[in-house]
Amino acid sequence: MMTLIDGRAAPADAEADSAPHVSVRLRDVHLSYGETAVLRGIDLDVRRNQAVSIIGPSGSGKSTILRCINGLTAPQRGEVRVDGIDVTALTKDEERIALRKRIGFVFQQYNLFPHLTALENLVIAPVRVLGISRAEAEHAAHALLAKVKLADKAHAYPGELSGGQQQRVAIARALAMQPELILFDEVTSALDPQTVGEVLNVIGQLVDDGLTCVLVTHEMRFAEDISDRVVFTEGGVVVEEGSPQQLFHAPRDERTRRFLDGASGRVRRTRSRSSGASSLSLVSTSS
Incomplete structure (x- = not known):
């Protein structure tokens, strides 16, 4: 049975401590809906302070991995x-809540509260869930809005913001919970090309800051530039994984090569992870 320490679930056994730098570990994960197999034996490791991108065709199980x-x-x-906690063993609501306090999740849709300003969208959860004082939460929220280049939009409502601006508020909202890990699920898929770059620049800065990230993305050039490792899934299995250089430029599996050959409209983030300011440009070319 899982126990809680300081409101957080404790590791179930000593094995959890055998790889202290592994933040996320999946082993032989299977999931089906009725007769449809979605995940068919997924293995995945994500180390702390690492960015891992999961790529692959639609229906390959990428988003389901994040939800698991x-x-x-x-x-x-x-x-x-996740950090030694056996997620599949969590049966109590308080255990799941304790876990999710540590994991940020940014979805395809922004899911902002339409009746609250950008600032209030960031303040509500830290105050109600984390018990932070309102003054402290507001101070942190203003800093986060500045971080995502929206300091002047604190009192704007979601309906007054563009799609890219709403997604940046959603990212700031996830950060307001002070997560140790953040999951991004195709966060640019609902955006027009003009606003994709502004969102990816924000994610790039978070990676440069050392936040542990798992990204499901169809932006191949961005994944190549930003990731420590890239995982290619198809048919509910991990077909291939490796460094961005290896996977994008010397894929070992024919299925990976076919997928990359068919990918287009990629985004290049024209910076190195150790450099200064970043910018993005859309490119339409295959790897």
């Missing part, structure tokens, strides 16, 4: 651990 990591979806078989 934060406990929104329970696999029928296999092991999911």
Whole structure:
């Protein structure tokens, strides 16, 4: 049975401490909906302060992997651990809440509260869930809005913001919970090309800051530039994984090569992770 320490779930056994730098570990994860197999034996490791991008065709199980990591979806078989916590063993609401306090999740849709300003969207959860004082939460919220280049939009409502601005508020809202890990699920898929770059620049800065990130993305050039490792999934399995250089320029599996050959409209983030300001440009070319 999982126990809580300071409101957080404690590791179930000593094995969880055997790889102290691994933040996320999936082993032989299977999940089906009826007769449809979505995940068919997923293995995945994400180390702390690492950015891992998951790429692959639609329906390959990418988003389901993210939902298994934060406990929104329970696999029928296999092991999911986050910082040693056995996610599949969490049966109590307070255990799941304790886990999700540590994991930020940014979805395809912004899911902002339409009746609250950008500032209030950031303040509400830290005050109600974390018990932070309103003054402290507002101070942090203003700093986060400045971080995502929206300091002047604190009192704007979601309906007054562009799609890219709303997604940046959603990212800031996830950061307001002070997560140790953040999951991004195709966060640019609902955006027009003019606003994709502004969102990816924000994510790039978070990676440069050392936040542990798992990204499901169709922006191949961005994934190549930003990631420590890239995972290619197809048909509910990990076909291939490796460094961005290896996977994008010397893929070992024919299925990976076919997918990359067919990818287009990619985004290049024209910076190195150790450099200064970043910018993005759309390119339409295959790897």
